[in-house]
Amino acid sequence: EAGVTQFPSHSVIEKGQTVTLRCDPISGHDNLYWYRRVMGKEIKFLLHFVKESKQDESGMPNNRFLAERTGGTYSTLKVQPAELEDSGVYFCASSQVAGQSSYNEQFFGPGTRLTVL
Amino acid sequence: RKEVEQDPGPFNVPEGATVAFNCTYSNSASQSFFWYRQDCRKEPKLLMSVYSSGNEDGRFTAQLNRASQYISLLIRDSKLSDSATYLCAVNMAGGYQKVTFGTGTKLQVIP
Numbered sequence: 001e002a003g004v005t006q007f008p009s010h011s012v013i014e015k016g017q018t019v020t021l022r023c024d025p026i027s028g029h030d031n032l033y034w035y036r037r038v039m040g041k042e043i044k045f046l047l048h049f050v051k052e053s054k055q056d057e058s059g060m061p062n063n064r065f066l067a068e069r070t071g072g073t074y075s076t077l078k079v080q081p082a083e084l085e086d087s088g089v090y091f092c093a094s095s096q097v098a099g100q101s102s103y104n105e106q107f108f109g110p111g112t113r114l115t116v117l
Numbered sequence: 118r119k120e121v122e123q124d125p126g127p128f129n130v131p132e133g134a135t136v137a138f139n140c141t142y143s144n145s146a147s148q149s150f151f152w153y154r155q156d157c158r159k160e161p162k163l164l165m166s167v168y169s170s171g172n173e174d175g176r177f178t179a180q181l182n183r184a185s186q187y188i189s190l191l192i193r194d195s196k197l198s199d200s201a202t203y204l205c206a207v208n209m210a211g212g213y214q215k216v217t218f219g220t221g222t223k224l225q226v227i228p
Contacts, residue, residue, distance in 0.1 A: 033215060035218075041220070042121075042218045042219060042220040042221070043161065043204070043218040044218075045215035045216070045217070048214065048215055055214075056214065056215060059215070091160060091161070104149060104208055104214070104216075105151070105163055105166055106163070106216060107163060108153075108160040108161050108162070108163075109160060110159065110160045111160050
């Protein structure tokens with residue numbers, strides 16, 4: 001079974017540009033999460049989708065970040081315009097359908113390393 | 118106070134040694150607990166979920182102490198391949214909510 005995949009693996013952009021990250025969760029996983037790790041800090045939650053609905057977006061830093069999950073399959077995270085402090089590794093994770101496990105084991109993708117110059 | 122705290126290490130141990138990591142959490146209502154392993158420049162990989170009764174998987178044992186609000190990970194007979202950063206993660210609200218990570222504990226197993 002394929003794991004969580006993310007694209008691109010690396011992105012280097014200039015301040016003010018736009019970048020769109022993509023995540024494909026494990027097939028059949030309704031829950032999709034975005035996390036971010038900036039250098040030297042812990043991994044921090046950004047938002048959570050259940051199917052196509054945003055369940056929790058309390059971790060989104062500001063309105064320059066826009067996440068979508070049209071159709072409840074893959075998700076995109078767009079940063080527009082990018083700022084220097086947006087640099088970091090963006091991880092996507094997914095977990096299985098609600099009700100099948102109360103333990104919510106999340107499986108992570110390889111991440112997108114974003115550098116804003 | 119951070120929601121999830123870990124000693125960053127590094128822990129340098131010889132091959133074959135037993136090593137233990139602790140992780141404390143601040144929210145007494147936390148529901149579920151995990152240990153992830155993260156290799157350099159890679160994604161976190163789920164190592165173990167931590168159940169109330171404690172659980173073991175080969176050389177790895179995880180324990181939960183709700184009264185003192187900490188979880189632990191014990192690695193027996195350390196291998197060189199165990200060298201990595203071990204992340205503690207806590208689901209504060211239960212269900213399918215976010216997990217909150219600690220900063221991780223770095224382990225280096227030395228030949």
